[in-house]
Amino acid sequence: MSNGQDYSGGYYDGGDSRYLQQEDYQHQWPPHQQQEYPHGGQWNGEQYSYPHDGQRKGERYGDPHYQQQPQYGWRDEAHYGHHGYDPRQYEAYAPQVYQARPVGARGAKERRRKRNPFLAALVTLLLLSGAGFGGYYTLDEFGFFGPDDYTGSGNGQNAIIEVRQGDSGGEIAKTLTAAGVVKSEVAFLAASARNPDSKTIQAGWYKLQKEMSADAAVLALLDLKNRYVKTVVVTEGMSTFDIYKKLATELGRPIQDFQDAAKDPVALGVAETWFTRKDGRAITFRSAEGFLFPATYEFDPDTTPEQALKAMVAKFNQVTAEIRFTESVASKSAYSPYEALIAASIAQKEVRSAEDFSKLTQVLYFRAYSRRFSCNCLKADSTLNYFFKLNGSPAKPSKDITQAELEDESNPYNTYAHSKMPPTPIGNPGKTALNAAVNPADTSYRYWMVIDASGTAAFTSSQSTHCSNTKKAIQAGLPARPC
Incomplete structure (x- = not known):
């Protein structure tokens, strides 16, 4: 400030053309010095207003609301600052500087003459892109002739990136640049501005190539074929422990993590009302078995x-709501929706076709709830095998199941030794089996047997015919147990 000069009481720093001004002049300057100002300025007793004279219109010096901050000083072609003020007061109280700049028609004309229309359009595009994507970029970043960008659709090297839910275009641009997919953030923002579909980019993981042009990167993100997902196929009838094993392999997580997550099915979205029975058997624990719908999932x-x-x-x-599973079963007095779910899981394991599903659920209901079938036992080998696998043992063909195992009452899934439906489903049935449990066939069958390798099932109401069907199965090479 040593080179400052006095301009009619204002203060001008001749070194860098800056003018320092007091922050709150109306309270600090002597009242007699605030009465008159050159160039048409007016003082209303509270603040100084400068009327429009080609330079300012309605601007108020020292007003803290003017352009969001106080304005300190003003320069025209001949004068600097407000006249008649002690420069020491300016120096003591002014916290900011006001950059001197040319004004008037001549200066504006000179500036207009220097403008580059291509550059102006480029900067406008950048500002629009930055505003839309939550970013601000300078001309240095943008480059005089346009943003740094690659050409082509990539160099063959893959990059896995994530677009998070709620990401702005600027955040996506940063992710792509950091991964080496695009050369600059600005290039991606400019390409996004050129492509109106960029607004529909979905959150998720993507498998892209490195060194793509920004336009190619936008198109790649819009193509769902580039989504990077783990595909898990859960087939009809798979048990929970098989599903956990598959999920652990595909998602790279310990199987124990899935077992722990499944301990409370209600926390996963299973309604508590499912866990009721009408057959008198108590529900001793809640299992996720039966509620993990078989389908192809992309995670x-x-x-x-x-x-x-x-x-x-x-x-x-979703599926059970579509077929009105609980509503339809609830109208039947013999069994609850949970028992029907168990029946669907057994049918899914024992037979193959939709027609056979409905026949078998009818047989299961007849055996479990009709007084015309002795012991009300289902006598389904699939339930015994479920218990074997539940305890870490392999499933057994029917012919290898021993008599002791058929009589083992300690096995709660032994439907030879225990009546009614087993404690839980024994797998996860698909939509066809669920439909069959809601709409069992109108028959009086009591027995079933798969008689060939293609899965043909034979149903009958006669035990002697059932034994004949068992012989057919053995002759076809199936591991059936003799009748």
Whole structure:
């Protein structure tokens, strides 16, 4: 400030053309010095207003609301600052500087003459892009002739990136640049501005190539074929422990994490009302078995065990709602929706076709709830095998199941030793089997047997005919147990 000069009481720094001004002059300057100002200025007793004279219109010096901050000083072609003020007061109180700049028609004309229309259009595009995507970029970043960009659709090297839910265009641009997919953030923002479909880019993981042009990157993100997901196929009838094993392999998580996540099915979205029975058997524990709907699922790489299982339960809830499973079964007095779900899971294991599903659910209901079938035992080998696998043992063909195992009452899934439906479903049935449990066939069958390798099932109401069918199965090479 040593080179400052006095301009009619104002203060001008001749070194860098800056003018320092007091922040709150109306309270600090002597009242007699605030009465008159050159160039048409007016003082209303509270603040100084400068009327429009080609330079300013309605601007108020020292007003803290003017352009969001106080304005300190003003320069025209001949004068600097407000006249008649002690420069020491300016120096003591002014916290900011006001950059001197040329004004008037001549200066504006000179500036207009220097403008580059191509550059102006480029900067306008950049500003629009930055505003739309939550970013601000300078001309240095943008480049005089346009943003730095690659050409082509990539160099063949893959990059896995994530577009998070709620990401702005600027955030996506940063992710792509950091991964080496695009050369600059500005290039991606400019390409996004050129492509109106960029607004529909979905959250998720993507498998892209490195060194793509920004336009190619936008198109790649719009193509769902580039989504990077883990595909898990759950087939009809798969048990929970098989599903957990598959999920652990595909998602790279310990199987124990899935077992722990499934301990509370209600927390996964299973309604508590499912866990009721009408047959008198108590529900001693709640299992996720039966509620993990078989389908093809696509999970993001960072999907948690809980999220994966919730997606399967949500699919189950959707399908059962579509076929009105609980409403239809609730109208039947003999069994609850949960017991019908168990029947569907057994039918899914024992037979193959939709027609056979409905016949078998009718047989199961007849055996479990009719007084015309002795012991009300289902006598289904699939339930015994479920218990074997539940305890870490392999399933057995029917011919290899011993008599002791058929008589083992300690096995709660032994439907030879225990009546009614087993404690839980023994797998996860698909929509066809669920439909069959809601709409069993109108028959009086009591027995069933798969008689050939193609899965043909023979149903009958006669035990002697059933034994004949068993012989056919053995002759066809199936591992059936003699009648």
